[in-house]
Amino acid sequence: MRRSAAFTITLFLFLATAARADAAVPTPQATAAKIDNLLLSEIFAGKRQNLSSKVDDETFLRRITLDLIGELPTPGEITEFTFDPDDAKYSKAIARLLNNKLYGRNWARYWRDVILYRRSEDRALLSAGPVEKYLEEQFNTNVPWNKVARSFITAKGSIRDDGSTALIMAQQGRPDETVAEISRIFMGIQIQCAQCHDHKTDRWTREQFHELVAFFPRVAVRRDGQKKPPVFNVVADDGPAFRRANQANRLRGTPEHYMPDLEKPTAKGTLMKPKFFLTGKQLPLGTRDQDRRAQLATWITTDDNVWFANAYVNRMWSELIGEGFFEPVDDMGPDRKPNAPKALATLAGAFVESGYDTKWLITTIMSTDAYQRQSRDRRKGHEKPFAANCPQRLRGDQLFNALTTALGIPEGGNASTYLAASRGPRAQFNAGFGYDPSFDRTEVRMSIPQALAMMNSPLISRFMTAAPNTALGKLLAQIKDDEAAIVELYLRCLAREPTDKELKTCLAYRKEIASRNEAFEDLLWSLINSTEFLHRR
Amino acid sequence: MTHRLVRHSDVNINRRGQLHRRDLLRALPAVGLAAGALGWTDLVSLQAEELRKKGMSCVLLWMQGGPSQFETFSPKPKHKNGGETKAISTSVAGIHYAENLPQVAKIADELCVIRSMSSKEASHPRATYLLHTGQVPLAAVKFPTLGSIVAHNLGDDQADLPSFVRIGARFQNSGSGGILGVQYDPFVMASAGRLPNNTTPNTPEDRYRRRLGLLGKLEDDYQQQGGEQAVKDHQQVYDKASRMILSPRMDAFDIEKESRTMQQAYGSSEFGRGCLMARRLLQAGVPMVEVSLGNWDTHTDNSKRSKDLCGRLDQPYAQLIRDLKQQGMLERTLVIWMGEFGRTPRINPRGGRDHFAPAFNAVLAGGGVKGGQVIGATDAGGQAVIDRRVGVLDLFQTFCHSLGIDADDENDTPIGRSIKIVDGGEVVEEVFS
Numbered sequence: 001m002r003r004s005a006a007f008t009i010t011l012f013l014f015l016a017t018a019a020r021a022d023a024a025v026p027t028p029q030a031t032a033a034k035i036d037n038l039l040l041s042e043i044f045a046g047k048r049q050n051l052s053s054k055v056d057d058e059t060f061l062r063r064i065t066l067d068l069i070g071e072l073p074t075p076g077e078i079t080e081f082t083f084d085p086d087d088a089k090y091s092k093a094i095a096r097l098l099n100n101k102l103y104g105r106n107w108a109r110y111w112r113d114v115i116l117y118r119r120s121e122d123r124a125l126l127s128a129g130p131v132e133k134y135l136e137e138q139f140n141t142n143v144p145w146n147k148v149a150r151s152f153i154t155a156k157g158s159i160r161d162d163g164s165t166a167l168i169m170a171q172q173g174r175p176d177e178t179v180a181e182i183s184r185i186f187m188g189i190q191i192q193c194a195q196c197h198d199h200k201t202d203r204w205t206r207e208q209f210h211e212l213v214a215f216f217p218r219v220a221v222r223r224d225g226q227k228k229p230p231v232f233n234v235v236a237d238d239g240p241a242f243r244r245a246n247q248a249n250r251l252r253g254t255p256e257h258y259m260p261d262l263e264k265p266t267a268k269g270t271l272m273k274p275k276f277f278l279t280g281k282q283l284p285l286g287t288r289d290q291d292r293r294a295q296l297a298t299w300i301t302t303d304d305n306v307w308f309a310n311a312y313v314n315r316m317w318s319e320l321i322g323e324g325f326f327e328p329v330d331d332m333g334p335d336r337k338p339n340a341p342k343a344l345a346t347l348a349g350a351f352v353e354s355g356y357d358t359k360w361l362i363t364t365i366m367s368t369d370a371y372q373r374q375s376r377d378r379r380k381g382h383e384k385p386f387a388a389n390c391p392q393r394l395r396g397d398q399l400f401n402a403l404t405t406a407l408g409i410p411e412g413g414n415a416s417t418y419l420a421a422s423r424g425p426r427a428q429f430n431a432g433f434g435y436d437p438s439f440d441r442t443e444v445r446m447s448i449p450q451a452l453a454m455m456n457s458p459l460i461s462r463f464m465t466a467a468p469n470t471a472l473g474k475l476l477a478q479i480k481d482d483e484a485a486i487v488e489l490y491l492r493c494l495a496r497e498p499t500d501k502e503l504k505t506c507l508a509y510r511k512e513i514a515s516r517n518e519a520f521e522d523l524l525w526s527l528i529n530s531t532e533f534l535h536r537r
Numbered sequence: 538m539t540h541r542l543v544r545h546s547d548v549n550i551n552r553r554g555q556l557h558r559r560d561l562l563r564a565l566p567a568v569g570l571a572a573g574a575l576g577w578t579d580l581v582s583l584q585a586e587e588l589r590k591k592g593m594s595c596v597l598l599w600m601q602g603g604p605s606q607f608e609t610f611s612p613k614p615k616h617k618n619g620g621e622t623k624a625i626s627t628s629v630a631g632i633h634y635a636e637n638l639p640q641v642a643k644i645a646d647e648l649c650v651i652r653s654m655s656s657k658e659a660s661h662p663r664a665t666y667l668l669h670t671g672q673v674p675l676a677a678v679k680f681p682t683l684g685s686i687v688a689h690n691l692g693d694d695q696a697d698l699p700s701f702v703r704i705g706a707r708f709q710n711s712g713s714g715g716i717l718g719v720q721y722d723p724f725v726m727a728s729a730g731r732l733p734n735n736t737t738p739n740t741p742e743d744r745y746r747r748r749l750g751l752l753g754k755l756e757d758d759y760q761q762q763g764g765e766q767a768v769k770d771h772q773q774v775y776d777k778a779s780r781m782i783l784s785p786r787m788d789a790f791d792i793e794k795e796s797r798t799m800q801q802a803y804g805s806s807e808f809g810r811g812c813l814m815a816r817r818l819l820q821a822g823v824p825m826v827e828v829s830l831g832n833w834d835t836h837t838d839n840s841k842r843s844k845d846l847c848g849r850l851d852q853p854y855a856q857l858i859r860d861l862k863q864q865g866m867l868e869r870t871l872v873i874w875m876g877e878f879g880r881t882p883r884i885n886p887r888g889g890r891d892h893f894a895p896a897f898n899a900v901l902a903g904g905g906v907k908g909g910q911v912i913g914a915t916d917a918g919g920q921a922v923i924d925r926r927v928g929v930l931d932l933f934q935t936f937c938h939s940l941g942i943d944a945d946d947e948n949d950t951p952i953g954r955s956i957k958i959v960d961g962g963e964v965v966e967e968v969f970s
Contacts, residue, residue: 052763118676121662122709170676177676184677190952192677331952377766391767440951446771447719448699451778452735461739505754522744526752531771532759 024353028360029091031350032367038343039370043384052373052388057082059374059537061093062495063389064366066536067320068097070106070398072405075491094366098359104140107358108132109397110319110437112166112421114185117436119170120177126230127159127166129421134163144356145312146301149186153297154290156234158224160418165234173221173234174250175257179212184438186300188311188332191277203334204277210259211275211282215296218253218289229419236289256285278305307332309348313361314338317347319437320365322375322390328440339385375537378442391535393444396434399534400426406493406528407463408471446534454529464524466517472524476517482510485520493527592869593904593940594824595687596815598854600876601708601831602661605890606898607880607919608635608843610650618882618918621840629909637847640855646909647858647867649901649968653913653922656878656929659892661834664877666710671933671959674710678950682712683936685721686958687825689714690942692721697777697784698823699724704811705829716950723827729810732790736782749779789821790814802856809853816860819870833876836889858902871904871939875932882919896922899932904939905969912967930962938964 026034040046055063061081065073073081081093097103112132116124138148151164159165167185171177180192191204191212218238224231237253258269274292275282276299283295301308310325310332318324325338338344347364354360365371376388394402404411411426421427432453435444454460466473471492479485486506490498498506506523513519527533612635613619624633627645634642634650641648658664658673667673670680681689684701692700703711703723714721726733738745753772760768781787788794792813803809811828818826830850835842854874861867879897880890896915902908913925937944937959944959 120674120676123662181676190677192675328951374763376763388763391764438951443718443951445719446774447722448774448778448781449722449724449735451774452782455775455778456735456738456782458739499758502755502758505751509751518744522748522751525748526755529752529775530759531756531764531768534771535764535767537759537763 025355025357025360026350026353028364028367031347031364032369035343035347035364036369038346039340039386042340042342043386050384050387051369052376054369055372055374055389058496060090060372063536064094064097065495066394066398066402067366068094068106068362069100069102070109070395071102071401072492072495074405075488078491078495090372091363091367094363098363101136101140104136104138105132106397107139108135110395111135113395113434113437115167115170115181117434117438118181120172120174123230123232124166124170124172125422125427126232126419127163127169128427129418130160131163131166132421134166139358142357142359145358146308146356149301149308150294150297153182153186153300154293156236158231158233160231168219168234169221169232172250173219173253175213175216175219175253176209178219179216180209182300183212184330186311187278187305187307188314188326188330189307189334190331207259207272208275208277210257210270210272212277213259214257214272214274215283215292217257218255218292220250220253222251236293238288253289276300278307303352306345306348309352309356310344312356312358313344313348313351316361317344317365319392320362321370321386322378322392322441323385328438330438389537390441391537392441393435393446393535395437396430396432397426398536399433400429402533403460403528406533407460407524408474409460409463455525460528464521464528466521472520473517476520482507482516486510486523489520489524489527493524494530494532593691593871594819594866594869595684595691595826595871595873595904595936595940596819596857597683597825597827598812598850598857598872598874599705599711599827599829600833600850600874601665601829602834603664603876603878603880603892603897604833604846605835605839605843605880606652606896607882607890608637608840609847610634610638610898610900611652611915611919612636613882613917613919616918618884618920620884622843632909632911635847637844638851640851644855644858647862647902648908649906649910649912651899651901651912651927651932651965651968652896652915653925653927654875654879654897654899654929654932655922655926656894656897659878659894661877661892662710664892664894665708666712667929668875668877669710669712670715671930671962677952678954678956679715680712680956681715681717681721681948682723683933684723684825684827685712685714685717686942687940688721689717690946690958691824691940693822694720696822697780698786698789698818698821699781700823701825701827702726702815702818702823703827703829704729704814705807705827705831708829708831711827711829716948716956726790729792729807729814729828732787736787736790738782742783745779749775786821789817789823792817799860802860804852804856806849806853808849809856812853812857816857816864816866819861819866820864835880836885836891837887839880839884839888839890861903867903869904871906871936872902873899873936874901875899896920899927901935901939901968906939907967907969910967912965925965925967927965928962930959931965932962933959934962934964935968938969 044051058078061073061078065071081089086092109132112128112135115131116128152167155162155164155168157165159169167181168178171181183189183191191209218236220235220237221232222235224233235252241255257272259272260269261267273282273285274287276296279299281299283292314324314326314332315329318327318329325340325344326332326336351361370386371389373388375391378390379385403409433450463470464472466476475488476485479488483503486503487497490496509523510519607613607619608622612622612624612633614622614624623636625636625639625642627634627642629645632645634645656664656667658667663674669682672680684703688700701721701723704726713723724733756768756772792800792810795813800813803813808828808830815826815828833846858867858872861870878892878894881893884890896919913927914923915921916923934944942958944957946958947955948958949955
């Protein structure tokens with residue numbers, strides 16, 4: 001197996017400092033080293049014995065390519081990378097992929113799923129395309145995370161023109177569900193459990209939840225005429241009460257929020273003032289919608305609110321390392337203890353100092369030893385966290401990309417239309433293979449229909465035959481040598497060369513089968529259906 | 538006879554999920570099978586009881602869009618709200634259904650009609666979710682749908698067929714396994730006319746098995762390099778999927794295996810074929826089948842459109858009940874007929890009826906339900922429930938009672954909050970007595 005050259009922190013430091021004019025922001029590499037040291041002392045008592053060793057070049061390249069742009073590296077890229085003698089090739093590869101526009105798209109799709117998997121109804125899927133487009137731009141131009149969060153909280157207007165309306169659209173503008181999602185996604189706090197009764201495990205009260213709802217009563221989602229395909233608008237209404245809002249079909253907001261009386265569901269309930277549960281800061285009744293939501297956004301995204309930075313850092317860490325400081329990623333507290341609290345505080349602190357720079361954070365995490373270790377199965381309860389990277393099941397989009405790349409399938413459909421992201425081939429695939437990215441990954445399991453589709457779907461199988469016009473057919477025509485063809489197939493499907501043992505198995509199988517085409521079709525089928533294909537190691 | 542035995546001989550079979558070959562051989566003489574009189578269906582139904590944990594099963598006939606109560610089970614011919622629809626007498630003296638359901642009227646002695654269903658949700662997605670899960674939609678928790686609850690409680694994890702099959706057009710918010718996990722998601726079939734998607738290998742069976750063998754060998758390396766558990770989980774699912782599609786029990790999906798007469802009795806409509814397949818699946822040990830019929834959202838021209846929809850419902854529904862009864866399965870099968878809400882008493886200017894949740898119908902049969910009765914009543918114009926209001930939670934409690942599921946059992950959400958299968962409500966005792 002090929003090994004990368006020694007990994008030198010000092011060189012990284014030099015390169016990174018040179019690149020950054022703003023010396024006040026800690027470099028990713030310096031921060032990464034600090035985090036690794038903290039983990040070593042906080043979790044492993046300074047002992048390295050049980051830590052997984054550093055990953056090999058091929059696995060690293062596949063890992064960062066899937067993590068950054070949601071694709072498999074090409075055989076050309078793999079060869080180039082593994083033979084590159086540069087000591088700094090890891091950080092160079094990260095930087096190269098961060099500049100690929102697919103980077104923004106990959107993470108846009110991730111957050112699209114975070115928001116839309118919790119939709120209250122399927123019409124919210126109309127937001128899939130717009131939110132993807134909006135976030136792609138934010139990530140690619142590196143808009144700070146606090147700005148992105150603010151835009152979702154204060155969004156208004158057509159869901160077609162402004163993707164930041166997606167979070168509100170996903171909950172049909174219902175104030176209670178919308179604020180619950182804002183709290184969950186941007187602060188990792190699930191205060192909605194206090195919706196009906198005081199929280200059993202956390203300290204928030206029902207009243208505090210409804211005070212948070214009171215920032216959103218004037219918001220509603222309304223269909224824009226009878227346009228086809230349908231378009232909805234997020235609207236805000238500062239007028240007087242129109243009539244008692246119909247909770248089922250809420251077409252306009254109400255001036256203020258009333259906490260329902262659980263004993264008397266038909267009564268008007270208690271008038272609530274907008275008040276932020278973390279600080280107790282509040283606004284007077286009668287405040288305009290625009291001011292309410294802007295103020296809430298400010299209070300949530302302020303540097304003093306540690307939950308805001310923690311939520312993003314924890315999520316990204318979990319996504320990249322395979323386990324968060326807190327799990328599940330969207331339920332952090334306030335009365336729960338993280339794995340390695342100092343490491344989390346340090347990383348979150350540095351993220352704030354960076355100005356909520358999302359590219360900075362991803363570079364930092366990818367520069368840690370914790371990220372660059374060989375993966376192991378999810379730890380059992382008694383084992384320590386972060387001793388290895390964890391294999392992650394590919395998300396729907398990543399798997400779709402991997403399949404289309406490995407098999408040379410054209411994506412199909414017009415990806416640029418308003419509805420493509422909710423109705424096109426990719427969306428259909430995602431409906432079958434996607435999962436809610438906020439879920440604890442131990443809960444994400446493959447289903448029988450998924451296995452059946454991978455094995456037998458005529459749509460996929462067509463591209464696994466060695467016909468003259470398929471990628472496999474062309475490969476076999478070009479490469480007459482069996483061993484070379486096997487290696488090429490491995491590179492395409494798993495982004496690595498086969499091990500000696502695998503090569504032997506494949507060649508033995510090839511010998512057994514009279515038809516070369518048939519043998520290779522079977523091999524391709526097996527690689528596509530393997531555990532490894534489905535996971536990023 | 539010999540060919541049938543050969544057919545079963547390579548099935549790897551366990552106690553509940555599949556037949557043991559030995560069990561099969563033992564079972565044969567007991568029913569005089571040596572005479573060769575029984576077909577495949579009979580072979581599997583021999584042990585259908587064994588295949589389900591508590592022997593109970595459930596069919597949900599889902600009326601997507603919200604059927605009009607006035608045009609189905611609560612005709613009001615004497616009131617202007619009743620429109621043109623007349624009432625007809627049924628096999629039970631004193632109980633009248635709408636004239637649109639002549640066949641169903643003949644089996645009224647098996648049906649328990651609840652005329653006093655009442656809820657607050659009158660938008661399709663929210664009400665569909667509510668009537669499928671017993672909960673209103675919540676961003677934080679994906680509640681399991683009725684079929685998944687049944688599969689989780691009554692299904693056998695080792696079975697070769699899925700525990701929950703959903704047949705019919707897709708509509709939103711009908712729910713899935715949710716917090717119970719993907720293994721309880723419905724196995725969805727868009728149409729009852731052909732085998733479910735992706736259940737036919739693209740290669741002959743021997744080559745398919747060979748491929749599985751190669752796959753197994755190639756997994757070795759990754760298994761030894763940090764992927765032990767991942768490979769194990771993966772192979773488990775692949776084993777189960779392969780077992781399913783190679784199982785002779787897959788015939789349950791093929792209604793062409795039924796006699797002409799039986800097919801004709803159900804009718805050739807999509808819904809009729811779905812109902813017939815439901816019965817076949819139940820016989821093969823599947824504890825939960827959902828079959829949908831739509832679209833009942835009759836905002837315009839309600840009278841004619843409801844009549845047309847009832848025409849598609851009438852024969853298959855009646856035949857399903859009759860057939861289950863004849864096969865001796867009705868006592869152990871709860872058959873539910875319902876939609877997400879009812880329709881407005883007032884007929885709108887376009888001759889339609891709009892969404893109406895305060896008073897609508899649900900109908901139960903089998904599963905210990907006492908047929909030939911009506912529960913609850915509305916006022917003369919059908920505006921409000923005046924007797925025995927039944928809420929959605931009460932209805933779900935009643936389902937659980939019939940199926941022998943403990944409604945108080947708790948399932949955990951991803952953030953560790955425990956949620957009862959049915960969170961409130963009370964069993965409608967009259968349904969069973």
